[in-house]
Amino acid sequence: MPKLGMQPIRRRQLIDATLAAINEVGMHDATIAQIARRAGVSTGIVSHYFQDKNGLLEATMRDITGQLRDAVLSRLRAVANASAEQRLQAIVDGNFDETQVSGAAMKAWLAFWASSMHQPMLYRLQQVSSRRLLSNLICEFRRELPREQAEEAGYGLAALIDGLWLRAALSGKPPDHTRARALTSHFISQHLKTE
Numbered sequence: 220m221p222k223l224g225m226q227p228i229r230r231r232q233l234i235d236a237t238l239a240a241i242n243e244v245g246m247h248d249a250t251i252a253q254i255a256r257r258a259g260v261s262t263g264i265v266s267h268y269f270q271d272k273n274g275l276l277e278a279t280m281r282d283i284t285g286q287l288r289d290a291v292l293s294r295l296r297a298v299a300n301a302s303a304e305q306r307l308q309a310i311v312d313g314n315f316d317e318t319q320v321s322g323a324a325m326k327a328w329l330a331f332w333a334s335s336m337h338q339p340m341l342y343r344l345q346q347v348s349s350r351r352l353l354s355n356l357i358c359e360f361r362r363e364l365p366r367e368q369a370e371e372a373g374y375g376l377a378a379l380i381d382g383l384w385l386r387a388a389l390s391g392k393p394p395d396h397t398r399a400r401a402l403t404s405h406f407i408s409q410h411l412k413t414e
Contacts, residue, residue, distance in 0.1 A: 230278070232258040233265065237279045242323035246276065246330030277340055280331045283324055284348045290316035291355065303362040304407055307376065310355050311403045314380050315394055325388040353377045363411050372410040379406055 236257035240249035251272055255262045269275040291313030298305045318324060335341040357373035364372060379402065387394035 229258075229260065229264075230268075233260070233269075233275065234279050234282050237275050238323040238327055241279075241327050241330055245326070246334065251275070273334075273338060273341075276331065276334065277344065279327060280341065280344055283318070283327060283331075284344065286318040287314065287316070287348070288351070290314075290318060303359050304411055306362075307356065307359045307407045308400070308404060310352075310359065311376075311380060311400070311407075314352070314384065315396060315399055320384070320387065320394050322393075325384075329388055349377075352380070360410065368410070375410070376403065376406055379403060 236254045240254050255265050294309035294313045298309050335345040356376050360369035360372045383399045
């Protein structure tokens with residue numbers, strides 16, 4: 220957890236430098252010295268505010284998950300009084316926001332997921348992010364479906380979003396937004412059909 224007192228501009232520089240280093244050399248090969256050099260600060264500054272590379276990764280992932288939350292919330296606000304189907308699609312679109320699908324962000328997410336299996340703080344952060352997505356989806360499905368069906372549909376859509384995102388990340392290419400939207404839209408409409 221970063222210490223208080225760091226200037227927002229300096230913090231942004233370090234997070235951006237961390238993303239650039241992960242994008243270029245990967246999380247395991249990115250060093251505090253490389254990140255500090257990219258940000259134009261001393262390694263002592265990084266160590267003072269973040270303790271170590273894991274602390275900097277945590278701060279970077281908190282930033283990315285915050286951007287994800289903001290991307291989803293802004294889209295949900297834009298369709299505040301819309302149908303469940305439109306609101307579900309807004310959640311999907313937020314998960315494929317540019318802040319989440321740039322090459323650097325995708326590599327950071329992959330490194331984060333791998334690291335979260337071995338580091339309790341990162342694991343908790345990953346769990347919060349996953350639960351938020353699932354909760355949002357179930358809440359929207361509940362507007363039209365009984366609880367059990369809403370939970371099943373929410374879990375399925377979360378898996379579809381994660382799968383589409385992961386497939387794109389592992390391909391090394393940006394996600395195909397048209398295909399992702401078509402597949403998720405079909406899934407949503409199939410689950411919201413009334414008998």
